[in-house]
Amino acid sequence: xxxxxxxxxxxxxxxxxxxxxxxxxxxxxxxxxxxxxxxxxxxxxxxxxxxxxxxxxxxxxxxxxxxxxxxxxxxxxxxxxxxxxxxxxxxxxxxxxxxxxxxxxxxxxxxxxxxxxxxxxxxxxxxxxxxxxxxxxxxxxxxxxxxxxxxxxxxxxxxxxxxxxxxxxxxxxxxxxxxxxxxxxxxxxxxxxxxxxxxxxxxxxxxxxxxxxxxxxxxxxxxxxxxxxxxxxxxxxxxxxxxxxxxxxxxxxxxxxxxxxxxxxxxxxxxxxxxxxxxxxxxxxx
Amino acid sequence: xxxxxxxxxxxxxxxxxxxxxxxxxxxxxxxxxxxxxxxxxxxxxxxxxxxxxxxxxxxxxxxxxxxxxxxxxxxxxxxxxxxxxxxxxxxxxxxxxxxxxxxxxxxxxxxxxxxxxxxxxxxxxxxxxxxxxxxxxxxxxxxxxxxxxxxxxxxxxxxxxxxxxxxxxxxxxxxxxxxxxxxxxxxxxxxxxxxxxxxxxxxxxxxxxxxxxxxxxxxxxxxxxxxxxxxxxxxxxxxxxxxxxxxxxxxxxxxxxxxxxxxxxxxxxxxxxxxxxxxxxxxxxxxxxxxxxxxxxxxxxxxx
Numbered sequence: 078x079x080x081x082x083x084x085x086x087x088x089x090x091x092x093x094x095x096x097x098x099x100x101x102x103x104x105x106x107x108x109x110x111x112x113x114x115x116x117x118x119x120x121x122x123x124x125x126x127x128x129x130x131x132x133x134x135x136x137x138x139x140x141x142x143x144x145x146x147x148x149x150x151x152x153x154x155x156x157x158x159x160x161x162x163x164x165x166x167x168x169x170x171x172x173x174x175x176x177x178x179x180x181x182x183x184x185x186x187x188x189x190x191x192x193x194x195x196x197x198x199x200x201x202x203x204x205x206x207x208x209x210x211x212x213x214x215x216x217x218x219x220x221x222x223x224x225x226x227x228x229x230x231x232x233x234x235x236x237x238x239x240x241x242x243x244x245x246x247x248x249x250x251x252x253x254x255x256x257x258x259x260x261x262x263x264x265x266x267x268x269x270x271x272x273x274x275x276x277x278x279x280x281x282x283x284x285x286x287x288x289x290x291x292x293x294x295x296x297x298x299x300x301x302x303x304x305x306x307x308x309x310x311x312x313x314x315x316x317x318x319x320x321x322x323x324x325x326x327x328x329x330x331x332x333x334x335x336x337x338x339x340x341x342x343x344x345x346x347x348x349x350x351x352x353x354x355x356x357x358x359x360x361x362x363x
Numbered sequence: 364x365x366x367x368x369x370x371x372x373x374x375x376x377x378x379x380x381x382x383x384x385x386x387x388x389x390x391x392x393x394x395x396x397x398x399x400x401x402x403x404x405x406x407x408x409x410x411x412x413x414x415x416x417x418x419x420x421x422x423x424x425x426x427x428x429x430x431x432x433x434x435x436x437x438x439x440x441x442x443x444x445x446x447x448x449x450x451x452x453x454x455x456x457x458x459x460x461x462x463x464x465x466x467x468x469x470x471x472x473x474x475x476x477x478x479x480x481x482x483x484x485x486x487x488x489x490x491x492x493x494x495x496x497x498x499x500x501x502x503x504x505x506x507x508x509x510x511x512x513x514x515x516x517x518x519x520x521x522x523x524x525x526x527x528x529x530x531x532x533x534x535x536x537x538x539x540x541x542x543x544x545x546x547x548x549x550x551x552x553x554x555x556x557x558x559x560x561x562x563x564x565x566x567x568x569x570x571x572x573x574x575x576x577x578x579x580x581x582x583x584x585x586x587x588x589x590x591x592x593x594x595x596x597x598x599x600x601x602x603x604x605x606x607x608x609x610x611x612x613x614x615x616x617x618x619x620x621x622x623x624x625x626x627x628x629x630x631x632x633x634x635x636x637x638x639x640x641x642x643x644x645x646x647x648x649x650x651x652x653x654x655x656x657x658x659x660x661x662x663x664x665x666x667x
Contacts, residue, residue: 080575084575088460088463088464088467088468089464091460091461091464092461092464092465092468092476095457095461095546096479098457098543098546099479099480099483099543099546099547100483101498101504101505102491102494102495102498102543103483103486103491103494105494105497105498105504106490106491106493106494106497109497116502117497118497118498118500118502118503118504119502158378158379158382161374161375161378161379162379164375165375165376165379165380168372168375169372169375169376172376174380176660178376178379178380178383179656179659179660180656181383181384181387181388182379182383183655183656183659183660184387184652184656185387186597186655186659187596187597187600187601187648187652187655188600188601188604188648188652189600189601189603189604189605189606189621189644189648190601190604190606191604191606191621191624191625191641191644192391192394192604192624192641192644192645193387195394195624195628195637195638195641196390196391196393196394196641197386197390199390199393199394199397199634199638200386200389200390200393203393226386229386230386230387233379233382238659284485287485287487290487291487291488291489293489293607294606294607297629298628308487308489311489311490311493312489312607315489315492315493315496315611316610316611318496319496319497319500323490323493324497326490327487327490327493327494330486330487330490331486334482334485334486335482335486338478338482338485342478
């Protein structure tokens with residue numbers, strides 16, 4: 078008995094310390110964004126001046142606009158390509174070069190970003206040179222599109238993991254039933270498979286959007302003159318030292334992400350409940 | 364199967380496949396080519412010899428010779444491996460009990476616990492690393508706690524910081540930052556593994572006279588091997604090539620290979636040398652990468 082009580086309290090203590098470790102820096106970021114003091118990490122008094130300064134900070138605002146556009150395109154394309162890749166792996170157990178395919182798909186999840194960034198950049202430079210020689214126009218120009226290509230490589234891998242997890246839990250009988258009832262393969266996909274994985278698609282979209290919005294290394298390699306994303310602006314400021322404007326940006330990010338994630342998970346939970354109710358109703362009629 | 368015959372199957376496989384070949388594999392082959400293209404003899408090897416794989420090991424190429432003979436590069440490699448290993452061990456030491464207690468918590472609060480681990484992962488990684496800068500420099504919260512408890516004496520004795528009260532830009536701040544950043548990557552695979560475990564096995568062990576401690580080491584730990592490997596690889600591989608954390612939290616003593624690559628490319632404009640560093644880095648992570656891929660394939664396709 079005493080051992081069990083000890084275990085329980087030890088477990089609670091360990092979890093609390095762990096969560097404190099994970100959240101302490103975030104709490105500090107938020108608190109010090111309201112700090113007015115000559116030393117950035119000593120509390121002086123409450124202020125909103127860093128937020129006010131942000132509204133006229135064109136460097137950050139331009140970066141944010143660029144980052145949002147890249148993140149939007151990245152998330153959309155990642156979900157499409159990631160879903161295709163997930164379908165390929167889940168629906169087709171054997172095809173030529175399957176191991177190479179899954180290897181290439183999973184590698185970007187862990188591969189150091191400096192390697193991905195450098196190799197993609199060197200290829201794009203080679204492509205640009207070749208097109209310059211052939212057509213007299215250097216394409217692709219470094220900027221939004223090249224950053225998007227890099228983020229897409231990363232986003233596709235993450236999206237594929239999320240969608241794959243959902244696809245393999247699907248009941249194959251539902252798709253088979255639709256086919257038995259005469260649906261064509263694309264009808265099965267649009268009318269049966271897609272609605273069932275819609276939550277996974279939403280999580281994948283949100284995940285790849287935030288990944289892209291956050292990326293420093295790939296963007297640094299692939300950006301061109303004038304294409305400075307928000308993380309690049311923040312990184313160059315953070316490198317130089319403590320900067321309260323960074324804290325203000327951080328607080329806004331944390332607020333938005335929390336609202337987004339909590340909202341999305343509530344929506345997903347609601348869909349899940351409705352679906353369960355539908356399944357139960359269908360079972361009653363059967 | 365019929366989908367393959369009708370041709371839709373080939374689109375599903377073909378589009379992402381061609382995409383990956385074009386934007387993942389091909390760029391990498393170009394890196395290998397550029398890494399040997401700046402040889403003293405101007406003859407350029409054709410691509411097929413590059414694909415041979417053994418090329419990377421071949422030390423006849425001048426840039427690769429520099430990499431092996433130059434003490435600076437070599438020690439940078441060693442220290443990258445060292446810091447990545449230390450980070451992985453620390454993440455496992457903190458993350459395993461954490462994931463274990465999460466998986467054994469009441470089922471009703473587990474989704475919330477899981478959400479709380481994932482939430483920091485959704486908020487900007489760059490900003491969370493930056494936060495440690497404020498915490499660890501003088502007057503920061505963590506700085507105050509560590510110096511007032513005398514922990515800095517221990518760190519100093521362990522050689523992790525250069526002097527009392529100097530916490531930033533040291534091996535200590537680097538390892539702390541990397542452990543902090545990668546801890547969720549260790550916890551998540553371990554949790555999903557431990558949560559699936561059949562608890563009746565532990566009851567059986569206890570019925571057969573095993574103490575809780577013995578049952579833990581003989582049953583729980585071996586059964587969670589796949590989770591341990593996945594978590595360790597998710598931490599170790601990106602840490603080897605980490606750039607942002609050493610740049611923000613590291614210091615002059617903590618040169619890491621990702622930073623070397625960056626400097627070769629952006630400061631020295633030496634593309635071939637940067638390519639050599641990249642190729643060698645891949646060599647360093649290729650075995651862990653294969654392990655990770657094997658696990659990932661099993662985890663994604665294990666249950667049919």
